[in-house]
Amino acid sequence: MHLQPILKTEQLAKLHPTGERPFLFSEVDIEVFPQNSIALVGASGQGKSTLLRMLARLEQADGGAMLLHGVPSGQWAPTEWRKRISYVPQAPVVLPTTVEDNLATVSKLHRTEFDRELARRCMEAVGLGHIGWSKNAAELSGGERQRLQLVRSLLLRAEIYLLDEVTSSLDTESKDMVERLLLHWCDSEGTAFIWITHDPEQASKIGKRTWQLAGGKLHEVSAPAAEDVK
Amino acid sequence: MSSFALLFTLSFVVVTMALSRWQKLGLEKDIAISAVRAAVQLLAIGYVLLFVFRTEHPLLIILIIAIMITVASWNAGQRGKGLKGIHWRIALSIAITEIAMMALMIGLHIIQPTPQYIIPISGMTVGNAMIVAGLFLNQMKRELDASRGDIEALLALGATARQAIQPSLKRAVKSSMIPTIDGMKTVGLVQLPGMMTGMIVAGANPVEAVRYQILIMFSLTSAAAITSILLSLLTYMLWFTKESSLRR
Numbered sequence: 001m002h003l004q005p006i007l008k009t010e011q012l013a014k015l016h017p018t019g020e021r022p023f024l025f026s027e028v029d030i031e032v033f034p035q036n037s038i039a040l041v042g043a044s045g046q047g048k049s050t051l052l053r054m055l056a057r058l059e060q061a062d063g064g065a066m067l068l069h070g071v072p073s074g075q076w077a078p079t080e081w082r083k084r085i086s087y088v089p090q091a092p093v094v095l096p097t098t099v100e101d102n103l104a105t106v107s108k109l110h111r112t113e114f115d116r117e118l119a120r121r122c123m124e125a126v127g128l129g130h131i132g133w134s135k136n137a138a139e140l141s142g143g144e145r146q147r148l149q150l151v152r153s154l155l156l157r158a159e160i161y162l163l164d165e166v167t168s169s170l171d172t173e174s175k176d177m178v179e180r181l182l183l184h185w186c187d188s189e190g191t192a193f194i195w196i197t198h199d200p201e202q203a204s205k206i207g208k209r210t211w212q213l214a215g216g217k218l219h220e221v222s223a224p225a226a227e228d229v230k
Numbered sequence: 231m232s233s234f235a236l237l238f239t240l241s242f243v244v245v246t247m248a249l250s251r252w253q254k255l256g257l258e259k260d261i262a263i264s265a266v267r268a269a270v271q272l273l274a275i276g277y278v279l280l281f282v283f284r285t286e287h288p289l290l291i292i293l294i295i296a297i298m299i300t301v302a303s304w305n306a307g308q309r310g311k312g313l314k315g316i317h318w319r320i321a322l323s324i325a326i327t328e329i330a331m332m333a334l335m336i337g338l339h340i341i342q343p344t345p346q347y348i349i350p351i352s353g354m355t356v357g358n359a360m361i362v363a364g365l366f367l368n369q370m371k372r373e374l375d376a377s378r379g380d381i382e383a384l385l386a387l388g389a390t391a392r393q394a395i396q397p398s399l400k401r402a403v404k405s406s407m408i409p410t411i412d413g414m415k416t417v418g419l420v421q422l423p424g425m426m427t428g429m430i431v432a433g434a435n436p437v438e439a440v441r442y443q444i445l446i447m448f449s450l451t452s453a454a455a456i457t458s459i460l461l462s463l464l465t466y467m468l469w470f471t472k473e474s475s476l477r478r
Contacts, residue, residue, distance in 0.1 A: 058382055058475045078474035083388035093383035109389045149383070156387055 005031035006069065006159050006192060007055065007085060013063035014050055021216065024050060028064065028218045030211070032160055034190040037183060039197055039207025046213045048196045049090070052162040055194075056087035083110070086158040090165040090196075092145035094152075099140075100133035102148055106156045115155065122151040125181040127174050142169040147178065154185065160192045167202070179206055240265075282345045291345050295352050299324050302360035309367035313468045316367075323460040324359040327453045331355050340445060351446065354425065358410065358450045359457040365406035366458050367465075373398035374469060374476070381476055391470045399462040403455075410454040414447050423447075 013026035024047040032038065040048050053059040055066065057078050066073040068081060095102050103123075107114040123129055126147040131140070137148060146169045153161065163182075167175045183206060185191050194211075197203050203210060212221045243265040250257040282290045303321035310316035332348065334340070341347040374381075377398050384394035417423060418440075425446060429439035469477055 056386055057473055058385060060471060060473060060475065078385075079388050079390050082386060086388070087382075087386040089379065089383065089386070091379060093379045095380070105384075106387055109384070109387060109393055153387065 003033055004070065005033050007032040008067045008070075009055070009064060010067070011064040012051075012054065012061055012066065014047060014054065014059075015062045023062075023216050025213060025216045025218060026063070030218065032192050032194065034159070034192060035186055036192040036194075036209060037186045037206055038192070038194045038209045038211055039203040040194055040211045040213065041197065041203055042213035044198075047216075048213050049164050051213065051218070052087055052164055052194065052196065055160075056085055056162055057081050058087060083156060084158055085160045085162065086153050086156050087162040088150055088153045088164060088166050090168055092142065092149045092169070094137035094140070094145050094148055096138045097136070098133060099131055099135050099137050099148060102137045102152055103133070103155065105152055119151065119155055122154055122181065123148075125177060125184075126151060127177045143171065143174060146170065147174065150178065157189070158191070160194065163193055163195045165196050165198070167197075175202070182206070279345070279349060282349065286345055291348055294349055295328060295356070298353060298356045299328065302356050303363070306360045306363035306367065309364045309371075310465070310468075313367075313465065316465065316468065319464040319468075320363045320461065323363065323457050323464060324356055326460055327359050327456045328352055328355055330456060331449050331453055335445075335449065350425070351449070354446055355449065355453050359453055362406045362410065362454045362457045363461055365409070366402050366461050369402040369405040370398065370465075370469070373402055378476060385474065385476075391474045392466060395466050395469065399466055403458045403462050406458045407451075407454045410451050414451060417443070417447060 007030070009028055009030045011026070012028035012030075014024045016022060016024045028051065040052070042048055050059060054061050057066075057073065068076055068084060073081060095105065103119045104114045106112070120129075123131065128144060128147050128151070131144065131148075137145065140148060146166060150163075150166055161182075167178050170178065179202065182193055186193055193206075195202075195206055197206070210221050212219050243261060247258045247261050249255075250261060278294070282294065299321055302324055303317050306320050307317040310320075332352065335351065336343045336348075341351065381394045381398065385391075423443055423446070426439045426443040429442065430436050471477055
């Protein structure tokens with residue numbers, strides 16, 4: 001039986017913001033399947049973040065089409081789309097309230113029950129088990145905020161996560177913990193991840209597939225050369 | 231005030247122009263034009279009001295209030311340049327505020343339904359609503375610069391545009407109301423408001439003048455809240471694209 005992709009794009013394109021060349025990228029045809037963990041690599045300024053933001057419909061495409069479960073993006077309400085394909089930015093954004101309120105954001109937004117036990121397990125898995133939930137999230141360090149933001153997003157239980165260098169502020173130990181959690185989540189929940197990374201070691205560790213964005217084109221590569229990742 | 235005394239008020243304009251020239255501010259032309267405009271506009275409205283007060287025709291009162299709202303919404307709308315449909319949204323917010331204020335004041339027999347009361351009080355209500363609308367739009371611009379990441383983080387969690395922008399709207403509404411609330415705290419201690427001063431100078435009993443001033447202060451506070459909240463409800467989608475992503 002042919003496995004249906006969760007997300008498919010056809011000839012996706014974005015115009016270059018400064019016009020130094022016509023397109024930032026074009027002809028992007030991708031398919032993302034359940035349990036895919038994809039490393040997205042490429043030099044800075046190639047449009048990796050823009051591509052992820054477009055996939056999350058936070059930014060408008062200038063051409064092409066996106067289909068979620070075979071249904072064109074225009075037929076999905078943006079909120080329903082983003083519940084299934086969630087973008088996690090590099091710069092951590094936490095609400096200026098308690099850790100608990102941050103963790104409960106998704107349940108408040110969508111009026112669902114707050115899965116406290118899952119939140120606790122995720123917090124422990126990323127090394128934040130010791131953090132008191134009554135603490136103001138704004139007082140956490142950059143690395144702690146980055147992990148809290150990630151856990152908060154995971155509680156959405158999206159089908160695809162678009163991770164924009166989400167371990168950039170973490171030490172090696174914390175980075176390993178996050179990678180282990182996400183890979184476990186990928187295998188056990190069937191969730192797909194697309195990670196932007198500039199770390200060749202991380203790209204090879206987390207990427208079951210690797211995409212390289214260079215010169216305005218996206219190519220699937222088996223194993224990226226270290227200089228392509230950086 | 232005699233016509234001679236009125237003529238002597240020009241000395242204040244001359245002082246301002248002289249200071250501008252001395253300090254090389256380059257404002258002399260602006261000051262002269264503004265002073266002529268202010269004098270002509272005020273004298274004209276004085277004669278218009280005289281006519282309206284004599285005829286007491288309701289349609290004339292409505293026309294004057296409609297002009298006030300149009301000018302106010304056009305002026306406040308300058309703060310929201312680039313936002314499609316901002317002018318009619320401001321006009322609607324101010325109009326609803328004005329109707330609510332007048333309905334309460336006349337309905338509760340606080341003022342008499344005559345042009346002498348309706349027009350000046352409407353002028354103050356609409357003028358204050360215009361300032362509040364301008365402050366709200368200014369603050370929203372700052373909010374969107376400063377809180378872009380927060381709004382997008384909530385959108386990325388599947389929040390609706392309204393849910394994502396709600397904290398920013400709340401801060402902008404609050405910030406647009408603060409000057410009115412602060413004005414209430416210091417009135418009588420720091421400043422004697424124009425309307426009250428005008429009544430006293432014109433020979434009214436100061437206590438009677440204060441009573442009207444209290445009415446104005448209280449009504450302006452609720453007018454500020456109504457305008458700002460209505461505007462937040464009517465405008466929040468303007469900051470988003472059809473895709474519910476934030477406009478650049």
